[in-house]
Amino acid sequence: MDKQLTHWDTLIVGLGKTGLSVAQFLRDRDVPFAVADSRENPPGKEDLLESCPDVPVFFGAFSEKVFTQARQLIVNPGVSVHIPEIQAACKKGAEVIGDIELFARSSTRPVIGITGSNGKTTVTKLLTLMAQRAGLKVEMGGNIGIPVLDLLNKEPVDLYVLELSSFQLETTYSLNAISAVILNITEDHLDRYDGFAGYASAKAKIYEQTENVLANRDDDDVMTLAKKYQPISFGLNKPERSEDFGISESTDETWLVKGKEQLINAKALKIKGKHNIANALAALALGDMAGIDMQGMLRGLRDFEGVEHRSQWVAKINQVNWYNDSKGTNVGATLAALSGLPGKTVLIAGGQGKGSDFTPLAPVVADRARAVILLGEDAEKISVALGAFEKKYFVKNMDEAVQLARDLAEEGDNVLLSPACASFDMYRSYEERGEIFMHAVRRLS
Numbered sequence: 001m002d003k004q005l006t007h008w009d010t011l012i013v014g015l016g017k018t019g020l021s022v023a024q025f026l027r028d029r030d031v032p033f034a035v036a037d038s039r040e041n042p043p044g045k046e047d048l049l050e051s052c053p054d055v056p057v058f059f060g061a062f063s064e065k066v067f068t069q070a071r072q073l074i075v076n077p078g079v080s081v082h083i084p085e086i087q088a089a090c091k092k093g094a095e096v097i098g099d100i101e102l103f104a105r106s107s108t109r110p111v112i113g114i115t116g117s118n119g120k121t122t123v124t125k126l127l128t129l130m131a132q133r134a135g136l137k138v139e140m141g142g143n144i145g146i147p148v149l150d151l152l153n154k155e156p157v158d159l160y161v162l163e164l165s166s167f168q169l170e171t172t173y174s175l176n177a178i179s180a181v182i183l184n185i186t187e188d189h190l191d192r193y194d195g196f197a198g199y200a201s202a203k204a205k206i207y208e209q210t211e212n213v214l215a216n217r218d219d220d221d222v223m224t225l226a227k228k229y230q231p232i233s234f235g236l237n238k239p240e241r242s243e244d245f246g247i248s249e250s251t252d253e254t255w256l257v258k259g260k261e262q263l264i265n266a267k268a269l270k271i272k273g274k275h276n277i278a279n280a281l282a283a284l285a286l287g288d289m290a291g292i293d294m295q296g297m298l299r300g301l302r303d304f305e306g307v308e309h310r311s312q313w314v315a316k317i318n319q320v321n322w323y324n325d326s327k328g329t330n331v332g333a334t335l336a337a338l339s340g341l342p343g344k345t346v347l348i349a350g351g352q353g354k355g356s357d358f359t360p361l362a363p364v365v366a367d368r369a370r371a372v373i374l375l376g377e378d379a380e381k382i383s384v385a386l387g388a389f390e391k392k393y394f395v396k397n398m399d400e401a402v403q404l405a406r407d408l409a410e411e412g413d414n415v416l417l418s419p420a421c422a423s424f425d426m427y428r429s430y431e432e433r434g435e436i437f438m439h440a441v442r443r444l445s
Helices: 016-028 045-051 064-069 084-091 099-106 120-133 148-154 166-170 195-209 220-229 274-289 294-303 331-339 361-368 379-385 398-408 430-444
Strands: 010-013 033-037 057-059 072-075 095-097 111-115 138-142 159-163 179-182 213-216 232-234 245-249 254-258 261-265 312-317 320-324 345-349 369-374 392-394 414-417
Touching (some): 010 016, 010 064, 016 033, 016 045, 016 099, 033 064, 045 057, 064 084, 099 166, 111 120, 111 274, 120 159, 138 148, 148 159, 166 195, 179 195, 179 220, 179 274, 195 220, 232 245, 232 274, 245 274, 254 274, 261 294, 274 294, 274 331, 312 430, 331 345, 331 361, 345 361, 361 369, 361 379, 369 379, 369 398, 379 392, 398 430
Parallel strands (some): 072 095, 111 179, 179 213, 320 414, 345 414, 369 392
Antiparallel strands (some): 245 254, 254 261, 312 320
């Protein structure tokens, strides 16, 4: 549906949940705007036409004429800012921002920003709960599925906790966070970036827009990006400085610590695995840097049960534990999930690899995997990357994968769905993939 060009200075590029929230935000403030989406029937179309019936819309192939009329483009994170139409508008002086930047210009409350290849959602949800236990009114949003502009309707708020993707950070310039972290950087979204350096550079924008920088000292790439900001650090070792966070280990005890101060015994955490200890340390450090009461945060940490589709325990069948890590959409996430489980594991992996290098999986699979079951678009590519590992099996769908995993797993083993890939070759989302896996597992019992 097209409408004749009328006067507007702002163009929303890409609809969906984020674009619709931007449209409603601008409508409520009487800002003239138009909407463009390369799809004829994008998600949110009916809601847009009902709530903003007089807004010019341009659905279907993008038109440079539409883009170059705008002085401001508000770009959905699903749309690359490098497409020719956006670049043409830039050459004519148009400003390119995203909904996070629009939020940052509109809110006066403190913000904590969280990005990284893996663990973002866990840390965002954990920190939100911890801050709430400390008595604050907290709202979370961003890449976690809740458009940030919708959060402005929930004020008064003491604190916003935002999960931020590299795509969102590309178009954000004035976040002004009180504390922020890059949890880690592993290869991801290389179908969108010009190599790993471009992806890392997008992540690094968060450090330009925060008062207090937190970095993962177990990740050399993160430490390199953070070095000039004199960061506080966290890591899975004993901290050397009093302001840094880490762990203190004895024969049978692991404590989460700040400097030499013991904060909480790892046995008290409901979330398991070393990667989740790292997530807990990051959340504690971010909150501490923002001035949140430590005892309240520790209460929240004790209560936190984890995130759906992220190393989520599903069932124990015939002495085999089954885990759903469908949110493991890149190699780093799968490495963390596989390394964090005790004993041997039957790994189910595969999907759309987004241009990733799967070879880092090979040594961990050789050490920790009983077998690997592969499905989806890049199954063969993963198989090649695993090299000489012999117990590799190909299946056509998740039901076959679950049934084969049942047959391959031995007593005391784990079965882990951690695809190291996006889901869109076979499923609408990683959530749908995880639900299908869990339903198949539960049918076994």
